[in-house]
Amino acid sequence: SEAISQSGLIGDDSGVIKFxxxxKAELPDLVEGKSYILRNVVTDEYQGRFSVKLNRTSEILELDSQVQAAEVPRTSGQVKISEIKEPGRWVDVKGKVVSLWEANSEAISQSGLIGDDSGVIKFVKWAKAELPDLVEGKSYILRNVVTDEFQERFSIKLNRTSEILETDEEIEVSSQTVTFAGAIVDVQKGSGLIKRCPVCKRSLAKGICGEHGKVEGSYDLRIKAAIDDGEKVQDILINRERTEGLIDMTLDQAREMAMEALDHEVILSIIEEKLVGRYYTATGPRIDRYLLVERIEEMPPATLAEVEELLKEVA
Ligand SMILES: [Zn+2]
Structure with a gap:
């Protein structure tokens, strides 16, 4: 911003704060590694994080003696997601949020997947980080995040010293597209007609967002299901558009039906009835445990000729 002549982090032995x-303050620039007394600065707060602002009435005095600053992890710079191959590294990542998950712990304020043109990685934002929420579909530069590893899968963690910068840059997300064919064996809870938080897009539980409290949610349709090919079971996630196609019902029609029935679960029942036990071929990127369905087709039942052919083989 042109209004800002300089910004960064300043620390003493108790911690680090953004300045x-x-x-307009027309003050000299601060130099990294030097120590200063900043007189008459004003504290500010944005989304739970504090900063100090230097304005016209502020004064900068350089110190000869060094102030011992609290440890600030050093980032090794911006990396591609595919370059994250070891835990405990401080890095910057530029990517697009491809999905958000329901947080399953109070210590976590948000988790999901972020991707760039080299791959996709799980991110976890600690509640203590007091950082703003990421929005699905938006792109960000995540500064000073730490890499982690669990069961040979890497993730990045956003903590107190991390920073989130939104970017307008269009980021192409690479992912491995897979095709999985099998029978749908289960439709999971949280499928059907759901309401999402208007701010963070998480699904609401009884009108309450885990992060934003009671909100006026917006309706959505989705299916979380398990598909079994006889050897493996794959979790699949089907968005509104494809769900509408599969159950032959628009979101508006589903809303009407739920209102008439005075029960949202009626849509879940319809989904179960239509899908469970039938065979489908699903194609899309596999991201963590889910296959995000981009194409799904019901497999035709075996024809009599095919059955006869099989019987001949057996005979
Ligand atoms: Zn929310």
Whole structure:
């Protein structure tokens, strides 16, 4: 921003805080590694994070003695997601949020997947980080995040010293597209007609968002199901558009039906009735445990000729 002449982090032995020096303040630039007394700065807060602002009335005095600053992890710079191959590294990542998951712990404020043109990785934002929420479909530069590893899968963690910058840059997300054919054996809870938080898009539980409390949610349709090919079971996630096609019902029609029945679960029952036990071929990127369905087709039942052919083989 042109209004800002300099910004960064300043620390003492108790911690580190962001500073912003306004252009209008007409103050000299601070130098990394040097120590200062910043007089008459004003504290500020944005989304639960504090900062100090240097304005016209502020003063900068350089110190000869060094102030011992609390440890600030050093990032090894911006990396591609596919380059994340070891835990405990501090990095910057630029990517697009491809999905958000329901947080299953109070210590976690948000988790999901972020991707760039080299791959996709899980991210976890700690509640203590006090960072703003990421929005599905938006692109960000995540500064100073730490890599982690669990069962040979890597993730990045956003903590107190991390920073989130939104970017307008269009980021192409690479992922491995797979095709999985089998019978749908289960339709999971959270499928059907759901409401999402208007802010973070998470699905609401009884009108309550885990992060934003009671909100006026917006309706969505989705299917979380398990498909079994006889050897493996794959979790699949089907978005509204494809769900509408599969159950031959629009979101509006589903809403009407749920209102008439005074029960949202009626849509889940319809999905179960239509899908469970039938054979499908699903294609899409496999991201963590889910195959995000981009194409799904019901496999035709075996024809009499095919059955006869099989019987001949057996005979
Ligand atoms: Zn929310």
């Amino acid at each position: 912003v020096k306004w252009a």
